[in-house]
Amino acid sequence: MASALRALAMDAVQKAKSGHPGMPMGMADIAVALWKNHLRHNPNNPKWIGRDRFLLSNGHGSMLQYGLLHLSGYDLSLDDLKNFRQLHSKTPGHPEVGVTPGVETSTGPLGQGIANAVGFALAEKMLAAEFNRPGFDVIDNYTYAFLGDGCLMEGISHEVCSLAGVWKLNKLIALYDDNGISIDGKVEYWFADDTRKRFESYGWNVIGPIDGHDAEAVSEAIAQAKKSDKPTLIDCRTIIGFGSPNRQGTSKAHGEALGDEEIAVTRKAIGWEYGPFEIPAEVYEAWDSRAKGDMEEAAWNNLYAKYKEAYPELAAGLERRMDGELPADWDDVAFNAILKAVEEEKTVASRKASQMALNELAPHLPELVGGSADLTGSNLTNWNGVQALRADNMLGRHINYGVREFGMGAIMNGIALYGGFIPYGATFLTFSDYEKNAMRMAALMKLRTIFVYTHDSIGLGEDGPTHQPIEHLASLRLIPNMDVWRPADTVETVIAWESAIERKDGPTSLIFSRQNLPFMVREETNADDIAKGAYILEEASAGKEQTEVVLLATGSEVALAAEVRKILTAENVQARLVSMPSTTVFDRQDEAYKTDVLGDGLPIVAIEAASTGLWWKYVKGNGTVIGLDQFGESAPAKDLFKLYGFTVENIVNTVKTTLNKGK
Numbered sequence: 001m002a003s004a005l006r007a008l009a010m011d012a013v014q015k016a017k018s019g020h021p022g023m024p025m026g027m028a029d030i031a032v033a034l035w036k037n038h039l040r041h042n043p044n045n046p047k048w049i050g051r052d053r054f055l056l057s058n059g060h061g062s063m064l065q066y067g068l069l070h071l072s073g074y075d076l077s078l079d080d081l082k083n084f085r086q087l088h089s090k091t092p093g094h095p096e097v098g099v100t101p102g103v104e105t106s107t108g109p110l111g112q113g114i115a116n117a118v119g120f121a122l123a124e125k126m127l128a129a130e131f132n133r134p135g136f137d138v139i140d141n142y143t144y145a146f147l148g149d150g151c152l153m154e155g156i157s158h159e160v161c162s163l164a165g166v167w168k169l170n171k172l173i174a175l176y177d178d179n180g181i182s183i184d185g186k187v188e189y190w191f192a193d194d195t196r197k198r199f200e201s202y203g204w205n206v207i208g209p210i211d212g213h214d215a216e217a218v219s220e221a222i223a224q225a226k227k228s229d230k231p232t233l234i235d236c237r238t239i240i241g242f243g244s245p246n247r248q249g250t251s252k253a254h255g256e257a258l259g260d261e262e263i264a265v266t267r268k269a270i271g272w273e274y275g276p277f278e279i280p281a282e283v284y285e286a287w288d289s290r291a292k293g294d295m296e297e298a299a300w301n302n303l304y305a306k307y308k309e310a311y312p313e314l315a316a317g318l319e320r321r322m323d324g325e326l327p328a329d330w331d332d333v334a335f336n337a338i339l340k341a342v343e344e345e346k347t348v349a350s351r352k353a354s355q356m357a358l359n360e361l362a363p364h365l366p367e368l369v370g371g372s373a374d375l376t377g378s379n380l381t382n383w384n385g386v387q388a389l390r391a392d393n394m395l396g397r398h399i400n401y402g403v404r405e406f407g408m409g410a411i412m413n414g415i416a417l418y419g420g421f422i423p424y425g426a427t428f429l430t431f432s433d434y435e436k437n438a439m440r441m442a443a444l445m446k447l448r449t450i451f452v453y454t455h456d457s458i459g460l461g462e463d464g465p466t467h468q469p470i471e472h473l474a475s476l477r478l479i480p481n482m483d484v485w486r487p488a489d490t491v492e493t494v495i496a497w498e499s500a501i502e503r504k505d506g507p508t509s510l511i512f513s514r515q516n517l518p519f520m521v522r523e524e525t526n527a528d529d530i531a532k533g534a535y536i537l538e539e540a541s542a543g544k545e546q547t548e549v550v551l552l553a554t555g556s557e558v559a560l561a562a563e564v565r566k567i568l569t570a571e572n573v574q575a576r577l578v579s580m581p582s583t584t585v586f587d588r589q590d591e592a593y594k595t596d597v598l599g600d601g602l603p604i605v606a607i608e609a610a611s612t613g614l615w616w617k618y619v620k621g622n623g624t625v626i627g628l629d630q631f632g633e634s635a636p637a638k639d640l641f642k643l644y645g646f647t648v649e650n651i652v653n654t655v656k657t658t659l660n661k662g663k
Contacts (some may be wrong), residue, residue: 057147427453
C-alpha cells in the first residue's frame with residue numbers, strides 16, 4: 001500500500017516534469033497508518049459532517065494526498081493523477097479546497113496548514129460544547145495534520161501551536177515528517193530546535209521520535225494520542241525520498257522529478273514490479289474505504305436522527321449554521337440596527353461605531369465568533385454580555401489571540417472552513433502586513449472570514465509613522481476577491497458589518513478610525529445604495545444636471561469633503577459629494593449605476609489619507625487625487641492633517657485649480 005503511494009508520486013511528478021516526490025515517498029508509511037487504521041471518512045460523501053479532518057500542511061507533497069484520495073475511492077481518477085500540475089486539472093501543484101474532492105484546505109505556504117488545523121480543532125470543540133448532549137456526541141471528530149521541518153521553522157507555527165496548547169485541543173493530532181532535510185540541505189545548520197521540548201512547553205503531548213517507516217508503530221502512536229487530554233505531536237523520523245537508492249536522504253529528492261533511470265532503480269529497490277500509473281487490483285481493494293465510510297456515516301446518521309428527535313431546536317440550529325444560512329429574523333435585525341444608527345446620529349470613532357453595530361447584531365448571531373490580537377480595548381471587538389473563550393469555557397465567543405496577527409488570521413480561516421461559525425479578528429491596520437498571507441489564502445479559498453482593522457490613518461496621531469498606515473488600504477484592495485470597507489459614520493459602519501456577515505463567497509476587511517467621525521446627515525438613508533459600495537451623499541445644490549465637480553471620499557475624509565462642498569456651494573461651485581466606503585464592492589456594480597454616481601466625464605477630486613495610486617482609475621486624468629504617498633510623523637492628528645494638506649482650504653483651492661484646468 002505504501003509502495004503504491006510512492007510509485008504514484010514518482011510517476012506523476014515525472015510526467016509533469018515538476019513537483020515534489022520526496023515527501024510523499026518519505027511519509028507513505030505514516031499515511032498508511034493513519035488512513036487505513038484511524039481516519040474516519042467517506043469517499044462517497046467528502047462533506048459528511050461527522051468525518052475526521054485531514055490537512056496537509058506541507059502541501060508541496062500534494063501527490064501524497066492525491067494518491068490517498070484516488071486509492072481510497074474519492075472522485076479522483078487515474079487520469080486526474082496523470083494530469084498533475086496541468087491547466088484546469090483536479091490535481092494542482094498544491095492542494096486547493098473546492099478543486100479536489102476530499103481536500104479540506106488550500107495549503108502550500110508553509111505553516112498555514114497546521115494553523116488552519118488549529119482552527120478546525122477549535123471549531124470542533126466549540127460546536128461540541130454548544131450542541132452535544134449526553135449520549136449524543138454528534139460533533140466528535142479528530143483533526144489530523146501532516147507537517148514538516150519547513151512548517152515548524154515558520155513563525156506562524158509557534159503562534160498557533162502555543163494557542164492549541166492553551167486551549168487544550170486534545171482532538172488535534174499532528175504527525176511530523178522529521179527527515180532533517182529542506183531545499184538547502186541538512187537543516188541541522190539552521191534548524192537545531194529541540195522540537196520535543198518546544199511542544200511540551202506549549203502544553204502538548206509529544207510522542208517519539210518513532211520510526212516513521214514502521215506503519216504499525218505510527219498507528220500505535222496515533223491510538224495513544226487519542227487518549228490524551230492535550231493536542232499531540234507525533235515525531236516520525238523518516239528518510240526523504242525513501243526507496244530511491246541515489247536520492248533518498250538528500251535535498252535532491254525534495255523538489256524535482258527523479259528521472260526515468262532513478263525511478264527504474266527505485267521500483268526495483270521497493271519491489272514494485274508495475275509500470276507507470278499501474279496499480280494492481282489487490283492494492284486498490286486494500287485501500288478502498290468506500291464501504292467502511294458508508295457504514296461509519298450510516299452509524300452517525302442513526303445517532304443524529306435520534307438527536308434530532310430529542311433536540312429538534314438544537315438540530316435545526318446546527319443544520320442552519322453548517323449550511324451557512326443566517327437566522328430567519330436576520331433581515332429585521334439588520335434593518336433595526338440601521339434604523340437605530342440613523343435615529344441616534346452619534347458622532348463617534350468608527351471603531352466605536354463598529355462596537356455599537358456588534359452590540360445590535362452579535363446577540364442575534366450565535367455563529368459570530370470574534371477576537372483581537374491583544375488589542376480588544378483599542379479594536380473594540382467585544383460586545384455587551386459576550387463571554388471570553390477559555391479552555392474551560394468553549395461557549396465563549398470572544399477570543400484573546402495574544403500578539404499573534406498571522407496566527408489569528410490563519411486560525412480564523414480554519415474556523416471558517418470547518419463551518420458553523422463566522423469568524424472575525426482585529427488588530428491595527430498597519431499590522432495587516434503580519435496577517436497578509438492568511439488574508440490572501442482566505443480570498444483564494446473564498447472564505448467567510450472577516451478581518452477587522454482600526455487606527456486606519458495618520459489620524460491616530462502621536463504613535464507616529466510606525467503605526468500610521470499609508471499603503472495598506474491600497475494593498476488590501478489589490479487582493480483579488482477581498483472586499484474592503486472604510487465607512488464614514490455609524491450608518492455606513494452597520495451596513496459594512498452586515499455586508500461582511502452576509503457575504504458567502506469571500507472575505508471582507510473592515511477598516512475603522514481611532515478618531516471621532518461626525519454623523520453624516522442624509523436627506524434619505526438608502527441602505528441599498530450604500531451597500532453598493534458608493535452613493536451620492538449630497539447632490540450639487542442646483543441639481544444633478546448642473547454638477548461641475550465630484551468630491552469622492554472615504555472614511556474620515558468624507559466629513560472633510562462635506563465641509564469643502566459647503567464652501568464651494570456658497571461660492572456657486574456645483575459640487576456633488578460621493579461617499580465610497582467600499583471601492584471593491586462599487587467596482588462590481590453595473591456601468592449605469594457607476595455613471596449615475598460618478599457622472600459621465602465629470603471632473604473628480606478623490607480624497608483619502610492614504611496612498612493615491614488606485615484612485616486614478618476613477619479620476620481618469622480629469623481631476624486629481626489628494627492623498628498621502630509618504631510616511632507620516634508623530635504629532636497630534638490635527639497637526640498632521642494640516643501638514644499633509646487635508647484641510648478645507650487646501651482642498652477648496654485644489655478643486656478650483658482642477659476646474660480651471662478643465663476650462
